[in-house]
Structure formats: C-alpha cells, structure tokens
Amino acid sequence: MQYAITVLAGLGLIYAGLRLLAYSYRRLASRRLDAVVRSGIGGTLTPWLAGLAVGAVARNAGTITLTAGGLLSTEGARPSRVLALLCGAAVGTAFLVFLVPIAPYTMGIGVLTVAAILFLLDIRHADQAQFAGEAVLATIILFIGLVTARFGGEALAAAPGASDWLAILATPPAALLIGAVLGGLTVSAWHAAILVIAVVEPGVLAPAAAALALAGALAGSTLAELVLLRRLGGTVRQLVNAQIVPRLAAAVVAVAGLLASVGDATALAEAVGSLLHPTDAFGLAVLYLALQVLTGVCLWIWIGPRLTALVRHRPDGDEALAAPRYLFDADAVDPETALDLIRREQDRIVPHLALVVESALPENRGTATGRAEATTRGIAALGQAIDRFATDLIDRSHERRPVARATRAMIRTNALMELNAALSEFAVLAHVAATSPAIAPIVDAMSESLHALVTAVGEALGDDRSGDDLALARALTDDRSGILRRLREKVGRSDDLIETEDLGFVYQMTGVLERCVWLLRHLVDDEAATPGVPARPSA
Template identity: 25%
Template sequence: MVSILVSLLAGLGLFFAGLQILTAHLKRLSGRRLRALVARYTRSPLMGVLWGGAFIAVTQSGAATMFIIVSMLRSGMMSVAQAMPMIVGVNVVGALIVLILVVDVKLAVLCVIGLAGLLYKADGRGTAASVVGALFGVAMLFFGLDLMNGSVAPLAGEPWFADLLSWTRGSYLLGFLIGCALSFVVQSSIAVMAVVLAFELSGIFGLAESVMIVYGTNAGSSLLTLLLSANLRGQARQIAMFQTFYNLAGAALLVPLFYVELWFEVPLMLALIQAITADMGGQIAAAFILFNLIPGAVLMPLLGPATRLLQRIWPDTEVEIASRPKYLHEHAADDPETGMDLVALEQARLVRYLSGMFDALRDDRPPAAFGAIREAFGILAATVRETIDDLASGHRMTDHSYERLNALLTFQHALDSAADTVSGIATERSALAATEVGQRFAASVIEGLDSIVMMLGDVLREHDADDRDLLSAMTGDEGKGIKSVRAAYLAEEATLAPDERLRLLALANHAERLIWLLGDMGRSEPATVEP
C-alpha cells in the first residue's frame, strides 16, 4: 500500500517538475522573432486556432503557452482579438494530449529522457540548450503521467478503496464534483485524467460516471483559473476570463445534455462516445476531446462580441497602454537603418518615462503611481532590447551601422541603470517620509533631477547644441546639479539622527549617480529622427 502511494506521489512530482522545466526553457525560446512570427500569421481566426494548437502540441503545457500569449500581448505584438482563437486552439488540440494516456509510450519516453539527460546542461543559455531542456521537461512530464497511471491501477484493486468509491456509483452529480475538486487541488486536468482512466479500466467507475468526472475536471480547471486570475487586470484578465468561460460554457452545455440522454433515452453524447470506440480508455479520451471541441465550435463565431465584452468589463490597464511600442512593429528589424531610427524614438519615450517616474514621486500622487510607470518602462525597455538583439543578429552591417547600433545599446544600458537608480531614490524617499527634513530634501532632489531629465529629453528631441551644452554643465563633475545635491545634503544632515543621516546620504548618492548617467546619455546620444 505504501509503495502504491509513494509511486503515485512520485508520478505527480515528476509531472510538475517536468512542467516547470519545460516552462522555464520555453520562456528562453519565446523571443521576439518567434512572437513576431506568430503575430504576423494570426491575422485570421483559423490561423490563430492552428498556432494555439501548434504551441500546445509542442509544449504539452497550457501554462507555457499562456506565457507566450501574454508576453505577445504585453509587448504590443498581438491584440486580444488575435489571442482569443489561440485559446480555442490550445483547448481543442490540448485535449488530444489525453490520447497519449491510452497508448503505451513508456519505452519512447524513457529513450527521450536518456538522450535529453545526456545532452542537458542546467546552466546552458543557448538555443540548443533550451531545446534540449524543453525536451527533457516533456519527457519527465509524460513519465510522471505513466507512473501515476501505473500506480493507480493497484490502488483501485484494494478492497477498502473499492468500498470507499462504490457508493459513488450512479451519483453522477457527485462524480462531477469529484472531478472539479481533483482538478482544483492537483492543478492539472491531464494528471486527473490519468487517475480517472485507471479507475475506469479497473471497473470502479462506469462510462457515465467517468464522463461526468471528465466534465467536472474541465470545469474545475476553469475555477482554478478564475481563482488564480483574481489579481490580474487588463488583457491578462481578459484572456484568463475567456479561458474560464470556455470550460464553464462547455459544462453548461454538456451536463444538461447528459441528463437529457439518461432520463429521456435520447442518443446524444454517450451514444456518440460509444460509437466512436468500444475501448474503455478511448471512450474517456473521446469524452475529454469532445468537451473541449464543442465549446470551441460554438464560440468561434462569437469571438468578436466576446472580445468586445471582455474589454468593456476588464479594460486595458494604464501600464499596458503605456508599455506598448509606439514606433516599433513586427517588421522593425527587417531594415537595419529604419529599425535603429525606430529604436531611438522608443528610447526617447523611455526618457520621458523617467520624468514620469519623478512626477509619480511628488507628494500629491498616489503611492501606486510610481510602480505603474516603472513597470511600463520595464516592459517597453525589454521590447527595445529585443529589437536591438534582432538587429545585431539578423543582418550584416557596415562599420558605421555597427557603431550606431552599439551606441543605441550603450544608451539602453544607461537608461536601464537610470531607471534602477530612480527606483532606489523612491525607496529612500519612502524611508525619509517620516521626517520633515527628509521630506524637504527628497522634494528638492526630485525637482532638480526631473529638470535634468527634461533637459535630456529636449536634447533628444531638438538636437540643439545649446541644450547639449547646458545639459553638460548641469551633469559634469562640478556641475550645478551635483553641487546643488551636495549643498542640500550638507544643509540638512547636521540636524538628523545618525540613521536618518545615512538615509539622506544614500539618497544623495543615488542622485549623484543618476546625474552622471544622464550626462553620459547626453554625451553618447545616438542619432535620432523626428517622430
């Protein structure tokens, strides 16, 4: 008995460990090029369904597929309307995974684990290492499923266990609730299906009970999605709610049909499943596939109204709107010179976001304002860095073009460091907010730094020599920017306690570092074009 439970636990652990390894490596593979390719070929709903199906077929992971979809939404490459058909494809094709549970793939899976394990390097960062790591994760996932399937069969033969479950016979609603609960707790409908399949093959459940457990399993996964998405907002929330509604709509449609078939002896789903195959395992797989296929067929014509309704109920957040590229697009890296012009324009926007961070730190702004603009900066900056990487790896360039691209990359590194420094300033400002001296010093630093950031913005926008000279004077080693910070610190520090003085000094050091970074960005300004 102990060995049965240990095997079941080991199978579950291998399943989730494989899922984690798979997801981690797929994140490395889902770069801008892949996302741009998907965005380009999801213009029609049918192509969106096919791409969603392709992702889930390759990854065997709804979580990994959802990560790719959400990352494309956040980078502005794809709209929610394009993502909806992909969700349909994920559900429909993802249901086919259950067919593997009724086929003996243990030998093939062990071969894949052996080969991938020999090639796998946990610290590998290249594309090949990520592919091998993802393959290793898939193999572990299916090995865990096979182990669970094999361990449940002996458990089902235990007299006490059979007696425990025998009272569920004929209680179809209870079977639905069991499926919901198992899927909610285990957090994987495929893992639950492995258990249900073993029970049905052992004769504990009949076809009708098993079908209702299958329905409950899918509904339970939607309830879990609903719970996990409670704190999501904007487009991520729209996608999560569509996924939730997808399975709940299937349950709302198929559960009443189930009872109509039983009570009135009308041949519907059970008759269709039995007509498809007489194999017990195949019937469970067919029920799972049909549950995911039928809602997709019903919802496909309604994707447009559904998208508009979801956007009305959970509108795009300010962060999502602000983090979308204004100039970069899916073809931005096709032509190096044009792509670099567009990168420079987005970097000018990021400089304005630095100013927005200081605006969010002023006393009259709500505490969450800084976090929102900082998050938008980070998302847009990641898109800019990916485009620079694409430009560097996808084209042969002249020496002049490489120099300009290097200047853009250097400028981006400085921008990222500047944003991190502003975050440090925000932390120290919050700690100093309890004292009047700290508030006064932080306010003066914020106003002075914001004026320098706005001057850098003028330089990037106007390319005026006088503005550049003024920025250089404000940010030099003995410029008035650094002098003003030091003077303000010396004026206040004598009146503070030692710990408060250290906070004040830390804020002053952050300010001086930011002034130096802004001056460096002004001196190394890449050539830009007017928006």
C-alpha cells in the same frame, strides 16, 4: 485499505511525473515557443497550427495569453488570429491524454520522442542536455505511477467489500466532486483528465462516472485559475477574464449532456448522450478532446467581439484618464492658474516617483523596504494635496475661460495620480514577488526597465529639459513592444511559472508595467504639445 493507498500513491507519482514533464518540455522549447506564438499571430504561420503546437508542448494557455496580451497592447496583432491561437491551444492539450489509455510504454515512447525533437531543435545550448535528462526522469516516474495505479486499482476492484465504496464513487454527485477537486488542486484540466483515465481501466471508476469527473475537472480547474489570477491587470487581464466564462459554459453543456444520457431522457438527449457516453478509457480520451473542442468553439463565439473591442477601445485610454475624479468645473476654472499649480505639484511628485521605482531595483530591494513604504505614504499624501488644491481652485475661481486648457489640466492631474498609484503598487509587488526565486529574474527585468523609463521621463518634464530629453523619453516609451518582448523572453527562460502561485504576480505586474508605460508616454506627449516646450534648445 492498503490497495487504496497503492492507488493514491500511483496517482501521486503520475502527477509528479506530469509536473516534471511539463517543466522539462517548457524548458526544452522555451526558445521556440515564443517564436511560434509570434509567428501564429503575425501571419507567417497558421494560428490554429501554432496554437495546437504550443498547447501540446506547454499544455497551458497562460504562456500564450501573456504573449498575446503584449502583442495586442502594441496594436500589432489581429484579434482573429489571436482568437484562433487561443482556440488551438485549448485543443492541443489533449496530446498526452490520448496516450494514456493505449499502454504505459506507448506513452513513454511518445513523450521521449517529443523530448528528443525539442532537444534537436535547440541542441546548440548546453543546458538542453539537463532538460532532456529531466524529461527522461519524468517519463520513468510517470511509467511507474501508471503501473502502480493500475496494479492497485485491479486489486482494489477485486477486494471483498470494495464494491459498495466504488458504487458511491460512481454516483453523479460524487463523480463531479472528484473531478472538481482534482481540477482545483492541479489547476489543470489535462492533469485531472489523465488522473481520472488512469483509474478507469483497472475498474476503480466506471466510464460513465469518469466522464462526469472530466467535466467537473474542467470547471474546477477554471475556478481555481480564476481564484489564482484574481489580481490581474492590463490587457492580459482582459484576455484571461474573457476565457473564464466560455470554459465554464463548455463544462456546463458537457455535464448537462452526460446527466441526460444516464437517465430517462428524450430522443435528442439520448442522441447527445450516445456521443458523450464513453464505454472505455479511449472513449474518455475522445470525450476530453470533445470538451476541449467545445471550449474552443465557446471561445470563438464569446471572445471574438470582445477582442475587437479591446483593440479599438483601450481600457487605459483617454476616456479613463478624463474621468471627473477631482470634480473640476470646466466652466469655472482659471486654466492658467490650474496649469501653474499642476506643474508645481508635478515638480514635487516626479522625484518621489523615481525613488519608489529605485527602491524596487534588485540591488536595493533587500534594504529599501522601509524607504519604499515611506515613499508610498508620501506619494499618497501628495495625492491628497493635489485633491485639496484642485478643490480650493474651484472655490476661489470666478473667471470663465475657454474649457480646453482646464480639461487638459484635469487630465494631467488624473494622469499623475494614476501614475502615483501604479508605481506604488509596482514597488510593493516587487518586494513581495522577489521572495520567489522562480520569478526574481522577471521582477528584476521589469524594475530595471521601469526605472530607466521613469528617469528619462523625469528629465523630460524638468525645468531644464531639452528637445533631446523629450525625444529620448518618447523613444523609450515607444518601445513598449520591445519591453514586453524582453519580458516574455525572461518568462520563457524562467522556472515553471504557469502552474504555480507565482503566475498571479507575473500577470499582475505585467499589467501594472503596461499601464505605467502608457501613462508615462501620455505625460511626455502632453508636455511636448504644451506651448513653450522645450524650455531651452537642444544641444
């Protein structure tokens, strides 16, 4: 029993060292990772190489997905380059896994070398010394964990009566379950791979069973990310959802091949099994790399057409706004009356929108929760009022006019309602997410940017608007790429978000912010295209 506790303690130290190491690496390279991703997508760097570099340092596709989603949403990225970057990142995570089976001190030298390189890349910043020190501390913890796990594992394998328990762990169902649990708890396939490999050499887990555990870890980590990121929005949601199925497909293919290699199988299955059936810890590292390459291939086959469709047909385009949500009968509506009523309701709605976002600002967040909730309820009531007056309009309208302006009135109504819902959701998320110190700077940056946008658009939609007001609103909403770029810089300077529950809020609020900016720009463009706007000449 004491030897099993020693193994578990060693694995705990390994995991703690890996988490601290990932944190320090990301902080050391935070000012460079975003630039590398943008270079890979923009064309100045090979996307595969950029993905390998960021995957080896950040060891998580979340950072790349967030950046790539922003670049795709601004139509400034080529889908093929984004896809190559994601595939390269999947393979780049195998960096540390290859150092584990060689020797603990070799792994320590490797991680310290990378930390030194990252430190020298950005030595001008004073806080880099702190992050380099954290990398050294993480390496020491990792080294102690590896030695402890190896010592406990050798003692456990030699203990009398332990063979029966180890034989149970070596069965395929148990090995798959172990890998899936480790992948789900760590939410990282490479974390789980290192933990599995660390107990193979001492004899706690047989290589064949460890291979199944690696495939289970890939599936478990994927399902854990799916649960963690279940509330995503915007372009980032499309990218994340597109990666779930290929990663699960790679795990299923690997499990099928491994199971075929341990039983009576055909010649083809035996040939596949000979490639996937490792005999030592180094073979497991090779298997992990093969799994990541297989994941990259599945990404290439699965995501390619979807990325192209995502760029060509936006989920937040006119076709989404033109959905017949309020049952307008375009042939029966009096378009002049419809536009007048919608403008009247718009004048009532816009000030409420500004109050919702204002309540999410950092200086008001602590005391304005009740007001934000009341304002959200008020917005919902206004939405019901719009629904009622649209229905009444259909009932009392008997004239048949050209349908163009009636359709435009319907789109304007739907845009306002979509904006109501998006801003209300953003305000509620801001209050919830701000309780986490790790993402408070990101929430503050989003709230301040969105508040400035809503204020400018509100002035552009007012009765006393001018040409200058419309020009300012269009310029601000045009800067969506700049808003997302500044957000990514905040993410790079923040704490270790990618492997915590905070990641769900970051992705969700990014999607909501992206949609709010697009809707605001839609309203500004529609206002500028309306005859008689601006109401007075600019100063």
